[in-house]
Amino acid sequence: MEADQIFFYPASNDWDPATVKWSSRPACNYRSDAVLYLNHVREYRMVDVDKAVRKALAEGKTEISWYIGGDRQGNHYQFEPASSPDGLMLMLTGFKHTPEV
Template structure:
């Protein structure tokens, strides 16, 4: 997996993989966005959109756009110390507005959805207690999100897939990301980290 990742997702894009070569990874098997403004499925997308606003009357008083992502979970190595590995999402994108940095949120949800049919009114339940937070500005670049705890919990429950909503900063700003089938892709990575001895 590591060599494939280096070729496809680093070198072929002029990137230095550096410390980001994973032990294993999986591209999002499904990714889409849903919006309170339109109750349509978006089965094939060039861009994943995110926007949320919890001001003045709260979330339900404003338009909301959520990205949905689903991954197969790369299994932990059987014969190695699992504590030396970490699950992270690598995605490419940023904030649309150039007005400083804000946080966006990765909310857990079920994997019982498909891009061809999921829309605002039939989307899986959303839990607004986030598994992860990403702080980002309008620079469109690769972003890493630590989802280790959530993935290990899913594995402990016997799950082979995991899904998240990506929700906005609650101030009404917009974000956009590239989908899994883009050049930059959207991947769940399992990366090894060697512990440094404490002096």
């Protein structure tokens, strides 16, 4: 089985997770900040969004949003809601000093 790609596209922070729908999704920029390579193995994956986060911090932003989308090759992806037992997990590594980009 070949690997698929999931892209992290920068998106507007103007949305509410409780009410967002495909028809009311936030605007996004289709130049991805990161790419995640997937295969058939269910395991933890790491996506490096460090550069995008540093850029947002340098611009004075306190929130960052991404539209997570596939490689447009006709594949279908399923993401569990945060409320599920296997919900999404975001792990952050903190730094005492964050250099601006």
